[in-house]
Amino acid sequence: MHNTTEILFSLFIVFVAAQIGAEIAGRLKLPAVVGEIAVGCVVGSSALGWVHLNEPLEVLAEIGAVLLLFSAGLETRVADLRKVGKVAGLVGVFGVIVPFLLGLASAKFAGFATPKALFFAAAFVATSAGITARVLQDMKVLGRIESRIILGAAVIDDILAMLLLSTVTALQGGGGVDVAKLAVVLVQAVGFVVVIALVGTKIMQKNSSLLDAPINPLSPLTLSLALCLGLAASASQIGLAAIIGAFLAGMVVAESSQRHILEKQIQPLMAFLVPFFFVVTGAQVNLRELASLSVLGTLLLVTLLAVIGKLVGCGLGARSLGKKSALIVGMGMVPRGEVGIIVASLGKQAQVFSGTTYAIIIAMSLLTSVIAPPALKVMLADSPPEEPEILE
């Protein structure tokens, strides 16, 4: 047991550091998450050394990630996914396949062992729907066809990426390439996701008043949090990432009539706990690992590949929209943000990534999140706001 004073001070420092980082990022017109992670790097043990990671901090960070993905799920409607239709589906699928193959090829070319190469490629696949959504919202272009496709595709991409990630994780846990075992893992993972995403949301749709206070004696918030913790633990139990369970719980709850109230109530929880996730993530980066020219060169190359993978893959998926719009969609899918960072953390937890690889993937996730917003801004301003309605 650590000293109570020590733990309270570490909570205080992490929380305040997060606010300062978010504030600086805001003034530089960068996403808050970039500032929070950067400040984590600074207060972490490789720089100032004000925060030494301990188990309670790591659990708070995990809870923060779970709440973040729960809230992302809460903003995801099964019906909206269907509306954006085929183009979003194509963008989502190609946006996973191309970066994955590109990541795998370059990892193999660099001589990585298979588990490490798979994890590395999975980090290429990630898309942070949150960062892009915030940018589109800030620019008031959420109604544009590209925006709707980006958001729809980001969700499909998220689900595919999570499926891929869990397969990679399960494979890693299982050791060798046992085809029967792999099949069981895949069936379990796909089964869990499909059953909760389809059957769970359908049950909630048909009983959308299930969480209403007069019907259930408990509050909608506590019931939702219980579902979130339960599905996160279950996902973790069957070898999926806990956050997948949280995301699915959010999607299920999104179909209830209490959705808007929950979206509001989850805000203070996120304001308190999500910063722990980003600062702890940053604090895990050893800045010294990046302090060599060859590593910095690798970082630039990896970031370039990460950008190209999404531009080509998503652009291919959206090619029916015309070149300009296809590139806008591709750029919207570039930010890796928290999803790339989660993949990096999982890879580190599974002891697949070295400190250097971990630092490079975190830095790549940050760089893509920093590059995309201004690029997207220029491209959107450059392209006329009305497009022909060519969905379906």
Add this chain to the structure above:
Amino acid sequence: MHNTTEILFSLFIVFVAAQIGAEIAGRLKLPAVVGEIAVGCVVGSSALGWVHLNEPLEVLAEIGAVLLLFSAGLETRVADLRKVGKVAGLVGVFGVIVPFLLGLASAKFAGFATPKALFFAAAFVATSAGITARVLQDMKVLGRIESRIILGAAVIDDILAMLLLSTVTALQGGGGVDVAKLAVVLVQAVGFVVVIALVGTKIMQKNSSLLDAPINPLSPLTLSLALCLGLAASASQIGLAAIIGAFLAGMVVAESSQRHILEKQIQPLMAFLVPFFFVVTGAQVNLRELASLSVLGTLLLVTLLAVIGKLVGCGLGARSLGKKSALIVGMGMVPRGEVGIIVASLGKQAQVFSGTTYAIIIAMSLLTSVIAPPALKVMLADSPPEEPEILE
């Protein structure tokens, strides 16, 4: 590092258990906290064994207690304390002195060593303002003169009890009865409480827009949470209980113009984190310690003394209101609730309390919280709702 799955499942079980306990208590017309602690006893290692305490759970419980007291502070206005005036002050002071002396005398009579006797007496002093406030609110008698005195006195009582508790804790930490050391500890503790409670609230009063969003770029909630964590850590640093710092932070923030918004925003945070405090508290009780006739006899005696101490002490303080009202005020101050439990936890952490003493104090806190609400209900119904206005 524990297994992520294991930790997530323990969070899930604790959270769901809390909801079930609160629900059952509600149906039995008992305060929710009674159900949450009781269910903690049941799932804990001495009974079902579903929850094994670990450091992350204990830190979450600590954060829950910090938020609980922050919210209690948020509902406490310095001005309101002044309004209820002398009677509340007398009730608060006598409500501390009489139970403390009674507790100390009986502990000494039982042959306890001085540190243990002091802690034991401190647990007699505690009053749970939360439980009484909830009862008065449910009965819609918050406007009655007794209610206003109870709430005012509960705050004074809280502050005196916390001061007493921190002196006891500091004495315990310091070892012997070094008068110079004791003086330093006392000056430090009193100084911290007085400076924050008077100067801090005055600064906030004069700059009540300090937390407003257009003035500060950060949100009022994050600033308040930062203040709460910072003062909790500082209080802990100088030897006070962390929750005193949190309570004072709440009192300071209560003077800002953002008070009502913050009261709302803190609710979801409390809904998520406070249950961890009560369930973990219950889970720490070893039920087997209570499973003997002599221990049960002691428990009944201790509970009786705890009731008499408050009835006599607070009744004395409120004797100017007439006998009936004085007894109502006394009964309103009987519940020990979470404050008694916090004292018990501190005593256990300081290794002053044995498992049996700890279990008896927790059980006494529960019993007083269970006895007082129905007794208060009968006494209030029995006494006419209008009383002469004899405050000042």
